[in-house]
Amino acid sequence: MDLIELSKAVENVELVDTLDTDVSFVRILWVDNSGQHRCRAIPRKRFYDVVTKNGVGLAFVSMVMTSFLDGSPAGSGLGSVGEARLTPDLSTKRTIPWSKQDEIVLGDLNLQPGQAWEYCPREALRRVSKILKDEFDLAMNAGFENEFFLLKSAIREGKEEWIQFDSTPYCSSSAFDVASPILREVTSALHSMGIPVEQLHAEAGKGQFELVLGHMVCTKSADNLVYTRETVRAIARKHGLLATFVPKYTLDDLGSGCHVHLSLWQNGRNVFMASDESSKYGISTLGKEFMAGVLHHLPSILSFVAPLPISYDRLQPNTWSGAYMFWGNENREAPLRASTPPGTPNGFASNFEFKSFDGCANPYLGLSAIIAAGIDGLRRHLSLPEPVETDTNPDPEKLQRLPKSLSESLEALHKADFLEEFIGDKLLTAIKAIRKAEIDHYSKNKDAYKQLIHRY
Numbered sequence: 224m225d226l227i228e229l230s231k232a233v234e235n236v237e238l239v240d241t242l243d244t245d246v247s248f249v250r251i252l253w254v255d256n257s258g259q260h261r262c263r264a265i266p267r268k269r270f271y272d273v274v275t276k277n278g279v280g281l282a283f284v285s286m287v288m289t290s291f292l293d294g295s296p297a298g299s300g301l302g303s304v305g306e307a308r309l310t311p312d313l314s315t316k317r318t319i320p321w322s323k324q325d326e327i328v329l330g331d332l333n334l335q336p337g338q339a340w341e342y343c344p345r346e347a348l349r350r351v352s353k354i355l356k357d358e359f360d361l362a363m364n365a366g367f368e369n370e371f372f373l374l375k376s377a378i379r380e381g382k383e384e385w386i387q388f389d390s391t392p393y394c395s396s397s398a399f400d401v402a403s404p405i406l407r408e409v410t411s412a413l414h415s416m417g418i419p420v421e422q423l424h425a426e427a428g429k430g431q432f433e434l435v436l437g438h439m440v441c442t443k444s445a446d447n448l449v450y451t452r453e454t455v456r457a458i459a460r461k462h463g464l465l466a467t468f469v470p471k472y473t474l475d476d477l478g479s480g481c482h483v484h485l486s487l488w489q490n491g492r493n494v495f496m497a498s499d500e501s502s503k504y505g506i507s508t509l510g511k512e513f514m515a516g517v518l519h520h521l522p523s524i525l526s527f528v529a530p531l532p533i534s535y536d537r538l539q540p541n542t543w544s545g546a547y548m549f550w551g552n553e554n555r556e557a558p559l560r561a562s563t564p565p566g567t568p569n570g571f572a573s574n575f576e577f578k579s580f581d582g583c584a585n586p587y588l589g590l591s592a593i594i595a596a597g598i599d600g601l602r603r604h605l606s607l608p609e610p611v612e613t614d615t616n617p618d619p620e621k622l623q624r625l626p627k628s629l630s631e632s633l634e635a636l637h638k639a640d641f642l643e644e645f646i647g648d649k650l651l652t653a654i655k656a657i658r659k660a661e662i663d664h665y666s667k668n669k670d671a672y673k674q675l676i677h678r679y
Contacts, residue, residue, distance in 0.1 A: 247324040251279060251311050253332065254344060254449055256650075257290050257657050258530055258585045259678055263309060267326070270311075278308035278333065286332070286342045287653050289660050290531060290583070290678055291671060296660035299653045307340045308333045315446055320412035321457045329446055341649050344587035348442055351594045351645045359601055361494070361509070363594055364486045364574075366421075366438030367448045370479035371455060371582065372472055373402060373430045374465045374676065385465050385676060387476070388430030398425035402432060405462050409434070412454050418447045428477040438484060438574070441594070445586040448481075452582070467676040468582025470529070470537040478537030480544055481582045484562060485593065486574040487513060496573045504552065504561060504610065505571035514575055515607040516600020517593055518550055518559055521579070522626050522635035523642070526658055527592040528580040532629045532665040533672045538579060545578040548623040549611045557611060558625065579625075583679045588646075588654070595645035633658050 283305035332343035373388035419437030459466035545558025
């Protein structure tokens, strides 16, 4: 080696020695209108020097990508032209528990600083929540139950497959023993992020678990749900497993839901619950009218909360997911269940459980549609029908079957003119185009749903 080569080698060594091996990133996370989590990672210094003020450029098409293709579906109204600003909401910034040198923050979509973009799901939920507050002085609280499968990799005939983590039954103690290192780390991570966990248990599917979050105002509850999904998936990966929230990861096992418990609050008081024993069903007049609106519009709401064709393989009779259009007191076959949890006085319902929500839904859009339907019920003083209290199969002659496919729900959505005021015409157009594209793709590619475990 001559002197020139030696000099260059020394320079390269010095360069390596001066490299910052502790570079940290801030991930700006958003959920697109097909329910997928996406992020941009920004070096920490640039994030605080530039991005907190100006945001990050994001192509318009990013908000109409489907579950099968990172492109624009026909009729969405968005394409290759145009750019929004992905702007961090610093109130949501957290240290990432599984990557502690990095931070994560939720992003809003603006056209420019201070001007919200009409395709932003978080803005849609804020907007409809403001209408509920301004017209009725009400806020909706929400608490999510997250069902997911833990899968392990196996090589079969030279190909990788993802199979069930275990084969234990509902609430199995041994299932919890095996998964406890993961579940303990998930719970610890969520607590460090300020997200309350109420309980966990093994579900009825093979390798399936449920994680229940605390209830709070719906905008924050949706944020917490997004962080929870991120946390579960990341920590499962750390342990060599794959966690999926897909509603039906295999047609041979039970489905996964994302049931949400909803209540109405006013001045710090739960006003969904009746104030005295004379109120029918233990639900206030406000609560009954709100719930009646949700029940009335449930067929169209499904396009928001059960957004994929595979979602409807979960929404079947006798699976505690709600297949018929009725409600009940503590009736787990009902899509809407009036709930009296421990600590609630006998005869009173403190909330209602909405069972149709699944883990592929954008939580901001799903909650927006529910609130919009509830507002319609309050405005029109809709009456809640009599509850179904029997434990037998519903009589199809007396009860309406909810949409059995995304196509049927999309048809109901096309007729739901009331949503335009709350969701906005442009965002509704985009959602309808995404759903139609999903229907077309999965009807022509019968096994394509198997890839969804890598997206949700």
